[in-house]
Amino acid sequence: MxxxxxxxxxxxxxxxxxxxxxxxxxxxxxxxxxxxxxxxxxxxxxxxxxxxxxxxxxxxxxxxxxxxxxxxxxxxxxxxxxxxxxxxxxxxxxxxxxxxxxxxxxxxxxxxxxxxxxxxxxxxxxxxxxxxxxxxxxxxxxxxxxxxxxxxxxxxxxxxxYDALLDQYEPGMTTEAVRVLFEQLRAELVPLVRALADQPQPEAAFLHRYVEPERQWALNRMVLEAIGFDLQRGRLDASVHPFSTGIAIADVRLTTRIDPHDFASGLFATLHEAGHGLYEQGIDPVLERTPLADGASLGLHESQSRLWENLIGRSRPFWEYFYPRLREYFPGVLDDVPLDAFYRAINRVQPSLIRVEADEVTYNLHILLRFELEVALIEGNLSVQDLPAAWDEGMQRYLGLRPETLREGVLQDIHWSQGAFGYFPTYTLGNLMSAQLWRAIEQTVPDVAAFMQQGDFRPILTWLRTQIHRHGRAWKAPVLLEQATGHPLDAEPWLTYIRKKYQALYPAASVSLS
Amino acid sequence: MxxxxxxxxxxxxxxxxxxxxxxxxxxxxxxxxxxxxxxxxxxxxxxxxxxxxxxxxxxxxxxxxxxxxxxxxxxxxxxxxxxxxxxxxxxxxxxxxxxxxxxxxxxxxxxxxxxxxxxxxxxxxxxxxxxxxxxxxxxxxxxxxxxxxxxxxxxxxxxxxYDALLDQYEPGMTTEAVRVLFEQLRAELVPLVRALADQPQPEAAFLHRYVEPERQWALNRMVLEAIGFDLQRGRLDASVHPFSTGIAIADVRLTTRIDPHDFASGLFATLHEAGHGLYEQGIDPVLERTPLADGASLGLHESQSRLWENLIGRSRPFWEYFYPRLREYFPGVLDDVPLDAFYRAINRVQPSLIRVEADEVTYNLHILLRFELEVALIEGNLSVQDLPAAWDEGMQRYLGLRPETLREGVLQDIHWSQGAFGYFPTYTLGNLMSAQLWRAIEQTVPDVAAFMQQGDFRPILTWLRTQIHRHGRAWKAPVLLEQATGHPLDAEPWLTYIRKKYQALYPAASVSLS
Known part of the structure; x- marks a missing residue:
């Protein structure tokens, strides 16, 4: 040593x-x-x-x-x-x-x-x-x-x-605390999603234009390096389901899925995994090969992936910098698509049956349903036999949709088959944390948008490294979050972020957004 | 189980x-x-x-x-x-x-x-x-x-x-037995190499024409599959130094080095590693996850790589089948080079300083020198201080060359720095075994050349699987060799193979070849 x-x-x-x-x-x-x-x-x-x-x-x-x-x-x-x-x-x-x-x-x-x-x-x-x-x-x-x-x-x-199960993934979190947060989300999100679904949808077919995989790989790697992911201490490869994994602090690997007819899906998968990867690469190297060399909780980990994927990666300043570059990497593909149209397309809100394909507004409703169901299953208040009907009823209630097959319904996720009960809520907790952290970043770095417009992500990464990444598991997520933001976990920053962003994107729906 | x-x-x-x-x-x-x-x-x-x-x-x-x-x-x-x-x-x-x-x-x-x-x-x-x-x-x-x-x-x-060290890599082999075999080789090879070196060398510059790496990869994979390597239970990747490794019988990985200006070097490296890989893939699947799931000795392992690299891969029947295909894979590159010229070029004999670049005739002299030196070092009859001079003197004696740097002299190989004493002889033992096995194959499958000319390597592979591969470490190398060929290890088949092949390739030198 x-x-x-x-x-x-x-x-x-x-x-x-x-x-x-x-x-x-x-x-x-x-x-x-x-x-x-x-x-x-x-x-x-x-x-x-x-x-x-x-x-x-x-x-x-x-x-x-x-x-x-x-x-x-x-x-x-x-x-x-x-x-x-x-x-x-x-x-x-x-x-x-x-x-x-x-x-x-x-x-x-x-x-x-x-x-x-x-x-x-x-x-x-x-x-x-x-x-x-x-x-x-x-x-x-x-x-x-x-x-x-x-x-x-x-x-x-x-x-x-369920507290004991939840605690495996989100140490210190309780069923009751999740219920309170999720109830807040439910109350605002269900009417919001309904209001947005009634709006005319922006054009997005151009997102499915053909782009050679090699060009996509080059763009993905360029973006990765630009936001600060170190390819000397990590990799990006292809896999059917994108994931990130830390072999060591000095060896963090991301995967993405490159589809010649869906470059955006691959790129946002890369940004999502990069968020996880930046967290792992940012852990203090003195913690290498110790049990502290990991994220503090799954929720906090997810907050990093969602921060880079959504709050940064689906923001206008981000694309003000990257859109001209993307057009250079994909010559001729998007010449007729102005930045504004592109920005609207990548932020379309549309209720859908599949969680992993959901946009940032509807996503949490998928999680609310799963939380509700798995708590009931663990309590014994819902039988395994009644689960598919409860699923379908919940989808109707939350998103106004009804699955036609089990594959797009109750059997869509692998988690339950892996015995992972208590895992799903961490996705939404991560979303909430991401907005709370972002608000703190905006307070510390008031001109953060200007930095992004110039492709300079160092102020963001430095703040995250100092406040979150370097600590690894040395402190629990609630401690880190409160130290970093001055507040305990709260749904309000995320709801405010969503309200503001989507009021601008869907101005006609603004009446319902209050 | x-x-x-x-x-x-x-x-x-x-x-x-x-x-x-x-x-x-x-x-x-x-x-x-x-x-x-x-x-x-x-x-x-x-x-x-x-x-x-x-x-x-x-x-x-x-x-x-x-x-x-x-x-x-x-x-x-x-x-x-x-x-x-x-x-x-x-x-x-x-x-x-x-x-x-x-x-x-x-x-x-x-x-x-x-x-x-x-x-x-x-x-x-x-x-x-x-x-x-x-x-x-x-x-x-x-x-x-x-x-x-x-x-x-x-x-x-x-x-x-030295017997104890040798036994780690070649169970049952003794210093004395190696000495006898190597003395036989020395006696014939030193004059042979001298005679060949005096001959006019065939043209070979065309081997260094530019070939796109992607085309080389495609050719290497095609050849691999054609000779029977199963890419569903194995891989081929790039590395600085080619090697093969068995993660499992069902997961055997080869690497090669693709140089745009030296396609032959990459292809022969692939064939060499494929020989190792076919051995490991051929082990009886019931031995998976047992200590029998490995080669019987390093020499026997090397016999498989040398068999596919040299006795098969540098033979005329092999190229009668593959040369037209190579020309298809590398369009335009070798249109002016007849098969015969190609065959001569890939079988050029030329004394050189670096073992890993040596041709099949001079190669064993590099090993003879190393064996002589490491036995003397272990015995204490040669001091570490005197090693470089002894090396240079030996190179002069065996190959008529003198290294100018340590990198092309005594420090060229990694083995001694890894404490691997007793390892080098297995390379030459493998060469000898390969010719002995090949003779047995020719006796069992008299029309083996005709099969090769048609690209059918199944009779060879089936024989090797039955006689050698499937057993793994269940029997020691000397037992397998004698069961397969009817004779204990002998230098004569290899010397006869070399004599016959190079008499045809260098007819003017034939006087010295007896």
Missing amino acids: DKTSPFAIHPALAELCAHLARMMDLRAAAALLEWDQETYMPAGATAVRAEQLGTLHRLAHEWFIAERTGELLEAAAASVRELPPEHLAVRLVEVVREDYDKARRVPPELVAALARTESEAREAWKQARQENHYAVFAPYLERLLALNREKAEALGYEKHP | DKTSPFAIHPALAELCAHLARMMDLRAAAALLEWDQETYMPAGATAVRAEQLGTLHRLAHEWFIAERTGELLEAAAASVRELPPEHLAVRLVEVVREDYDKARRVPPELVAALARTESEAREAWKQARQENHYAVFAPYLERLLALNREKAEALGYEKHP
């Missing part, structure tokens, strides 16, 4: 770090194997890759929950007792202690049963989707719910079993 | 396999991280990747040498006692028992000291090469030799400490 490391101050602490570094290396290897699986792995290796990944995850977990970790933790805790609470060594010990206690609360048999059932459920989900036949998936969902209720009991909670 | 697996016959055996599968998964992960490092890893991740790899190798090693492995081995050995000796379960127990005993003979402190010194030595080697300054590397070489002598003592040997 480097002598200048904040963890080199005591042998007991250094020993804990060396012990944890092994787990981090195993996780990094698993992350690389997963990245490879989606990018370059030959198709014939699917089965053996699943075994290899199973081993790596199991070894990392066993290594962490071993008695030895507890012993090293205790010695390390004693060694940092005199340090101020904000010292990274104190933070490390505290975070690892909490992780350790949580991980040990779940019995190994339950961990194994979950892993087994999730893997079977994923296959059943694929088949049910394919055959539009819910009964194929239902028994697995039933079992996953039972196992997750068991897990919630094992993890413990104060008020609601 | 699949119930039809030969290792599912007894719970004790299945338990041993499950235990070893974890080690194999760790090794597979390490192999993927190493592949990634040479292909797609961002440059900034070099340091952290070294740590990650260190952890994976260490964990795999610790897992294997643990007492638990010994206990499981004993139980498994008891469970297979009644089986015939050729049953795969018996082979597995025997091979793992031998691996285990060897691995446990080397003290963990020595393993650690070697790993540390190798990693320092590699850096020193790079620097010494760069600065043409031997003294930078010498002390590390000294230490590596001392540690390897220690390792040889720990491993044990009958006659010569």
